[in-house]
Amino acid sequence: MFKKIGIIGIGMIGGSVALAARAAGVKFITALDVNADNVLWAHQHGMIDNVQHDNVAVLDGAELVIVAVPVRSYEKVFTQIAPHLPPGVIVSDVGSTKRGVMAAAEKFLPGATFIGGHPIAGLEKHGPQHADATLFQNRWCVITPPDGADSEAVRKLFDFWHALGSHVEIMTPHHHDRVLAITSHLPQLIARTIVGTAADLEDELQDEVIKFSAGGFRDFTRMAAADPVMWRDIFLDNGDAVLEMLQRLSEDIALMQKRIRAGDADALEAVFTRARNIRQRVIEAKQA
């Protein structure tokens, strides 16, 4: 296990990495955040071991640096940390898109050992106050090494996430972005779109939308509670894969319209039964 790690961005995910890493035996954890209050809070609550105000001090002696900021802020972060990276350090991240991240690392962290990471876990809450040491347990973490990555560094990062309780899978950045487009980005986009559609209804009905939301709408609003900037960046970064999935969905929605208009009971029941069977598979895979 790494002895010292640095975390750039000590929010809900970064804080959970700190707590889980501590539980897994990391001796010294330090962090930076654009929000100085987050760093203070994390230190006061024993999540990190000191309060630093610059990259030099945070990176000093670190064996692993985890970047946990919205993906469109990576360029800035990489540029700032590049001159101060200690020799042999592994740089990784927790971002929800991987192609853009890998390209940014190649450009702005030349010569550094960057290996992409994405724990498929999270809460619709912000800040280190909502960090959870068990967040990654029994969840999948995807690692995306660049071409020609140092296999020893890949192994160390694999072992790190495994020690934090995750199942770990290695993928190409391209494959990761396509899988996540359908399993995460499209559902998240549609949830937000439908919440907007409901909000557009006339004022009177709008109050009723909130009031009677327990029938399904509230579950979409739950997803929409997550950070708007983080999600904006994901759609900017993985736009092509999301657009492909959105096109497929639009075709399926058109089919559903036809079935409802035609009153096609058999087709509706078949689609709903199939969807319920998928739910059963999610439960069996222990991802429910």
Next chain:
Amino acid sequence: MFKKIGIIGIGMIGGSVALAARAAGVKFITALDVNADNVLWAHQHGMIDNVQHDNVAVLDGAELVIVAVPVRSYEKVFTQIAPHLPPGVIVSDVGSTKRGVMAAAEKFLPGATFIGGHPIAGLEKHGPQHADATLFQNRWCVITPPDGADSEAVRKLFDFWHALGSHVEIMTPHHHDRVLAITSHLPQLIARTIVGTAADLEDELQDEVIKFSAGGFRDFTRMAAADPVMWRDIFLDNGDAVLEMLQRLSEDIALMQKRIRAGDADALEAVFTRARNIRQRVIEAKQA
């Protein structure tokens, strides 16, 4: 409070009505179900007070009859119970659509006092085993009286649901169906459609869809776990209102496609921020 009630369909919702009614002081509860095991189970667990096998015995002496079956089965149920309704009994239901239900009652329960009801609460689980005495607490229940309804009967039904812990609202069937189309039926339809879209992806990716579902997809599958027949009937019954909302959503999806394709960061962030604010309103309304 009613002294004796009969429940037609003792599943998760019918069973929850029984438990909540008992807690609210109803003395005698009896039930019928096409699945005889449900009735036996409910009796063995003290949810109902006897085991009956026909409408005559279940309806005998009842002051309130609650129909809790899929909405397309109402015609059959109404036809069977009509000859045996005791004088003065109020017939109501828990169905998720109301125009079709009211029309069916007018046609197949001539002369009876039918007042539509819809508790906006539920679980994606089936059978009396999942009934919950607290299911309706702090949830809304919509009552849809027909034109010229007996105001005393409406008041009694209002008081009944209030005693079960619900906030009660009176609406026309038409208004109910339009509000529920956006707050419940459209979200439920889209959740199932997106689960189908994901399932259509090639076999290899399909396994990964399940594996990495924690990023959002699993929340859609959770909704899709509910009874396919119940939901089929809802879309057959409320098709016009759902199609209107689906048209609005399709236009909004097209807009999102344009924004992603154009990389319009400001517009995406604005839409996501607005969606998050709606979540806040759901929390404030205690419907989260």
